[in-house]
Amino acid sequence: MRHPFRGLLLLSCLLCLVSPAPAQTLSPQARRDLSVLATAYPGVIQAVEVAPGGRATVVLADGARLPYDDGRPRSAEESVEDPDLKTILAQPYPLGPVAAEPPLWFSPGRQRAQALFFALYGHTQAEVRAACRPVPFFNQSIPFNARQGAADAFARVSTRLEKLAAADPGIRKYLLPASGGMVWRVIAGTDRLSAHAFAAAVDVSPRGNPYWRNLPRGRNMLAVRQAFPPSVVAAFEAEGFIWGGKWAEFDLMHFEYRPEIILLARLARGETPPLASIDALLRPGR
Ligand SMILES: [Zn+2]
Numbered sequence: 001m002r003h004p005f006r007g008l009l010l011l012s013c014l015l016c017l018v019s020p021a022p023a024q025t026l027s028p029q030a031r032r033d034l035s036v037l038a039t040a041y042p043g044v045i046q047a048v049e050v051a052p053g054g055r056a057t058v059v060l061a062d063g064a065r066l067p068y069d070d071g072r073p074r075s076a077e078e079s080v081e082d083p084d085l086k087t088i089l090a091q092p093y094p095l096g097p098v099a100a101e102p103p104l105w106f107s108p109g110r111q112r113a114q115a116l117f118f119a120l121y122g123h124t125q126a127e128v129r130a131a132c133r134p135v136p137f138f139n140q141s142i143p144f145n146a147r148q149g150a151a152d153a154f155a156r157v158s159t160r161l162e163k164l165a166a167a168d169p170g171i172r173k174y175l176l177p178a179s180g181g182m183v184w185r186v187i188a189g190t191d192r193l194s195a196h197a198f199a200a201a202v203d204v205s206p207r208g209n210p211y212w213r214n215l216p217r218g219r220n221m222l223a224v225r226q227a228f229p230p231s232v233v234a235a236f237e238a239e240g241f242i243w244g245g246k247w248a249e250f251d252l253m254h255f256e257y258r259p260e261i262i263l264l265a266r267l268a269r270g271e272t273p274p275l276a277s278i279d280a281l282l283r284p285g286r
Pocket residue numbers: 180196201202203251253254255
């Protein structure tokens with residue numbers, strides 16, 4: 001007997017042959033970047049819709065839809081103000097001690113897609129506050145976002161630093177008192193929410209560590225960057241935090257939980273950390 005849907009089945013098979021599967025049209029860089037995001041933040045990517053030309057739209061856990069690469073050319077300043085997902089991962093973060101003064105606008109991690117932060121950590125002050133838990137930091141208690149493992153990672157940094165300070169009390173002056181935690185505020189001179197609004201960053205010794213807006217532009221900061229204890233930077237980086245002291249627009253007090261940036265940096269130096277597969281997330285898009 002002739003199957004009633006035989007015609008439909010034949011047609012869908014033919015369509016399979018003419019339109020390539022999403023996995024084939026995604027560029028290797030997009031595939032790598034999206035795998036890195038899916039590894040760093042499990043569950044935040046709900047689907048990746050791939051158009052026949054390869055353009056990918058990422059559907060986040062809260063339903064937000066973000067282009068991976070919107071194709072728009074951006075100046076360095078625009079990359080900070082309004083990046084797509086490709087842009088936030090475009091500058092390679094240098095792990096380890098500071099070797100040289102970064103070129104102007106080389107600030108890996110300063111590019112933040114705000115919609116991604118909303119999906120990761122909460123959309124309102126109340127939602128972020130409800131997601132926070134206090135993390136002991138020396139004799140302080142700092143609220144940190146418990147989502148995405150951020151508070152756990154910060155607690156591990158805290159343990160590492162206390163061990164370091166027990167052996168070398170000199171590092172305490174670079175760290176204490178710390179502030180930040182959950183502060184619903186915009187970045188100075190902008191209308192963008194800071195990583196502190198999401199309780200995913202900490203400022204160590206804000207009075208002792210300079211911020212670029214407070215010093216003349218063009219000043220060579222290499223000696224100041226290198227004076228900051230590399231052991232402290234290494235303790236944060238080991239747990240998925242980036243340091244603002246490596247940015248051209250330096251922010252020496254600032255450490256921010258950005259496991260995707262650290263993961264990319266490890267890949268760039270030839271390490272092979274396990275990456276989540278995005279195959280099950282791919283959908284054909286238009
Ligand atoms: Zn900060």
